[in-house]
Amino acid sequence: MKQLPIYQDLFKKALRIRLVEEDIISRYHTDKIQSPVHLSIGQEAVAVGICEALTPSDLLFSTYRSHAFYLAKGGSLNAMMAELYGRVDGCCKGKGGSMHLAAPEVGFVGTSAVVASSISNAVGSALAAKLLNKNQINVVVFGDGATEEGSYHESLNYAALHQIPLIFVCENNQYAVHSSLDERQSYQILAHANTYGIETHKLESGYDFVAVADYMKTLVASVKKRPRPVFIEIHTCRYKEHVGPGEDFSGGYRTEQAVDEWKSKDPLVIDNETISLFKEALLAEIEDSVNFAENSPLPTQQHLLEDIF
Amino acid sequence: MTTLSYVDSLAKAMHDALAENDNAVIFGQGVDDFKGTFGTTLGLPEKFGAYRVQDTPLCEEGMTGICVGAALNGLKPIHIHIRADFLFLALNQVLNMAAKYKYMFGGHHDVPIFIRAVIGRSWGQGAQHSQSPQAMLSHFPGLKVIMPATSQSILESYRYAINDFSGPVVSLEHRLLYGVNFDVEEDKLRTGENALTSYIVREGADVTIVATSIMVLEAIRAAKYLASYGISCEVIDLHSPTDIDESLIIESVRKTGKLMVADTSWINFGVSAEIARLMCQQGFGLLQKPMAAIGMAPSPCPTAKALEDLYYPNQEVMIAKILELVERNDIAIPNEKSMADVYKKFKGPF
Numbered sequence: 001m002k003q004l005p006i007y008q009d010l011f012k013k014a015l016r017i018r019l020v021e022e023d024i025i026s027r028y029h030t031d032k033i034q035s036p037v038h039l040s041i042g043q044e045a046v047a048v049g050i051c052e053a054l055t056p057s058d059l060l061f062s063t064y065r066s067h068a069f070y071l072a073k074g075g076s077l078n079a080m081m082a083e084l085y086g087r088v089d090g091c092c093k094g095k096g097g098s099m100h101l102a103a104p105e106v107g108f109v110g111t112s113a114v115v116a117s118s119i120s121n122a123v124g125s126a127l128a129a130k131l132l133n134k135n136q137i138n139v140v141v142f143g144d145g146a147t148e149e150g151s152y153h154e155s156l157n158y159a160a161l162h163q164i165p166l167i168f169v170c171e172n173n174q175y176a177v178h179s180s181l182d183e184r185q186s187y188q189i190l191a192h193a194n195t196y197g198i199e200t201h202k203l204e205s206g207y208d209f210v211a212v213a214d215y216m217k218t219l220v221a222s223v224k225k226r227p228r229p230v231f232i233e234i235h236t237c238r239y240k241e242h243v244g245p246g247e248d249f250s251g252g253y254r255t256e257q258a259v260d261e262w263k264s265k266d267p268l269v270i271d272n273e274t275i276s277l278f279k280e281a282l283l284a285e286i287e288d289s290v291n292f293a294e295n296s297p298l299p300t301q302q303h304l305l306e307d308i309f
Numbered sequence: 310m311t312t313l314s315y316v317d318s319l320a321k322a323m324h325d326a327l328a329e330n331d332n333a334v335i336f337g338q339g340v341d342d343f344k345g346t347f348g349t350t351l352g353l354p355e356k357f358g359a360y361r362v363q364d365t366p367l368c369e370e371g372m373t374g375i376c377v378g379a380a381l382n383g384l385k386p387i388h389i390h391i392r393a394d395f396l397f398l399a400l401n402q403v404l405n406m407a408a409k410y411k412y413m414f415g416g417h418h419d420v421p422i423f424i425r426a427v428i429g430r431s432w433g434q435g436a437q438h439s440q441s442p443q444a445m446l447s448h449f450p451g452l453k454v455i456m457p458a459t460s461q462s463i464l465e466s467y468r469y470a471i472n473d474f475s476g477p478v479v480s481l482e483h484r485l486l487y488g489v490n491f492d493v494e495e496d497k498l499r500t501g502e503n504a505l506t507s508y509i510v511r512e513g514a515d516v517t518i519v520a521t522s523i524m525v526l527e528a529i530r531a532a533k534y535l536a537s538y539g540i541s542c543e544v545i546d547l548h549s550p551t552d553i554d555e556s557l558i559i560e561s562v563r564k565t566g567k568l569m570v571a572d573t574s575w576i577n578f579g580v581s582a583e584i585a586r587l588m589c590q591q592g593f594g595l596l597q598k599p600m601a602a603i604g605m606a607p608s609p610c611p612t613a614k615a616l617e618d619l620y621y622p623n624q625e626v627m628i629a630k631i632l633e634l635v636e637r638n639d640i641a642i643p644n645e646k647s648m649a650d651v652y653k654k655f656k657g658p659f
Contacts, residue, residue, distance in 0.1 A: 059382065061378075090415070091415065092413060092414045092415030092417070093415035093416065094415070095412055095413055095414075095415050096413050096414055096415060100413045100414060102414040102415070102417050102418070104417050104418065109381060109418075110410070110414050110417070110418065112405070112406065114401060114405050114406075117374065117401060117402065117405060117406055118374075118406075119374070120370070120371045120372075120373070120374025120375050120377070120378065120402065121374050121375075121377050121378035121381065121406065122378055123371075123374070123375050123378060124374060124375035124376055124377060124378025124379035124380070124381070124382070124384075124386070125378035125379065125381055125382040126378075126382075127375060127378070127379050127384070128378070128379040128380075128381075128382035128383050128384040129382060131332075131334070131360065131384065132332065132382075132383050132384070134382075134383075138382075150370065150371075151368075151370045151371045151374060151401070151402075153371075154366070154368030154370060154371025154372070155371050155374070155375070157366055157368065157371075158365075158366060158368065158371060158372070158375060161366065306416065307411050307412050307415060307416035308411065308412050308450050308451055309411065309451065309453070309474075309475070309476040
């Protein structure tokens with residue numbers, strides 16, 4: 001797959017996300033960023049692959065682990081960095097922080113820090129797209145933990161009942177905070193979704209951005225042709241702790257070996273040649289975004305009480 | 310002036326919402342059935358199409374989330390709960406999502422959803438079919454809460470909330486008001502933000518009664534009774550616990566020196582407490598007597614009629630408290646528990 005231009009294109013996008021988050025890690029100890037960060041390192045391929053199949057007018061709802069999806073969908077890096085720094089030029093004027101990024105100008109609607117809450121929002125958005133005859137694909141991303149919540153089931157039922165054209169993407173990294181999937185679920189995610197009559201798909205190579213993009217493009221074309229809900233589960237791997245900049249293998253709930261096995265297939269780890277093609281320019285862009293954030297004004301009393309209604 | 314029942318004004322408001330907004334959609338359990346949500350959505354599926362008046366699965370949280378997403382993407386959803394208690398299942402979406410969307414995303418999104426929820430009372434509604442959650446809902450910035458007490462109030466506030474207001478609104482409708490007829494002055498319908506705020510429904514000089522929902526009617530009845538003994542009550546319909554006209558209340562108390570709050574819910578941590586805060590902060594020293602408050606007894610709602618009669622505040626209690634405020638002990642307290650004429654008409658099962 002290395003020969004394809006799309007490989008390099010997606011590689012660059014994924015590497016950009018990783019470098020942004022590594023930069024966040026490097027600065028987190030300074031407390032200039034005072035926002036709980038849920039890092040996507042290890043999961044970037046899912047974000048860039050999904051977003052490769054979407055246009056800016058297609059709408060994406062995602063979770064609090066949102067940096068990767070925000071950037072992959074085309075959200076401004078400067079605005080994201082300013083948001084993390086709590087500045088007025090942030091993508092949400094400093095009122096959202098890491099967990100509540102939004103960039104509606106490129107179809108990144110928003111995120112929720114309360115797990116599963118945006119799934120039904122996406123169903124409603126897709127319903128609106130259907131009723132208002134919008135030429136628009138709606139996508140919702142959620143983790144494996146979200147499938148345990150009641151509103152997830154309500155959302156699947158409604159979407160299937162009314163044949164809502166929506167792509168459900170379950171980004172399965174096997175863990176909800178520190179609890180593994182087999183400790184939490186009595187069901188198989190896809191088999192269960194299928195009981196609602198929803199067509200299901202599975203992709204285990206969630207490190208492979210080209211594979212994700214190809215699969216997603218096929219799904220998007222299929223939903224455009226025959227509007228209906230479809231569901232894809234993509235396996236992935238979270239390299240860092242649930243929340244924060246560190247690693248947590250000492251916690252004993254998972255092994256470093258399993259993560260290393262995933263890393264051994266991750267192009268962003270093993271393809272040093274392509275990394276070196278892009279790294280320098282990306283680091284310069286990230287440095288610029290940090291400068292942008294640090295030079296953006298702090299919000300004031302006036303901002304505090306704006307945008308409530 | 311025309312006469313219009315509360316239920317007919319709701320039906321008219323729902324009809325007008327669909328007729329005036331091509332993108333308005335009514336969701337709710339049973340909105341398209343033969344009862345049409347107590348008669349407020351009857352005929353609408355036939356006229357506007359099944360998709361615009363949509364029966365829903367039993368999924369209060371999911372459906373509220375669907376309304377939020379639909380509102381974000383161009384629809385104007387109206388979501389109906391036949392009991393306000395069922396709205397509790399949706400609080401995650403109402404309070405964590407709808408009320409936060411605009412703010413936490415820095416103003417990117419408006420969430421114009423309108424939620425109707427019915428307060429049950431009488432005929433054994435019991436602990437889980439009778440709650441009146443205005444205080445809880447009003448606590449959270451980002452949400453408007455209204456409690457229409459009359460047909461006029463429905464016509465004006467629903468039109469504003471659905472057609473003009475861009476944020477989430479919850480309307481708490483009182484089931485016992487549904488059968489009551491009201492005078493409607495169409496040429497005097499309030500518009501814009503005025504459609505939400507508090508107003509004086511009866512002027513008076515001796516006591517200020519601030520009331521919500523059906524308690525406005527109870528207050529008017531008490532005021533009429535006391536007027537024949539020379540006691541003049543000013544009745545203020547609070548209407549929207551989130552948009553209280555504070556100066557209206559302060560000025561009224563400046564005139565009367567005496568205040569009673571009559572709410573449809575419990576007194577603690579409620580509307581009464583909020584009005585007491587207002588008086589302490591902005592009207593300190595205006596009260597000539599300690600403020601009075603009436604609401605439900607501090608228990609869950611019982612079903613037995615005998616207990617229910619003790620649980621809800623009634624005319625006896627209201628008038629007795631007003632007489633204490635005005636220091637009169639020469640007036641007989643009427644032997645009428647409450648709006649008995651209305652309640653007698655209410656036969657259930659709903």
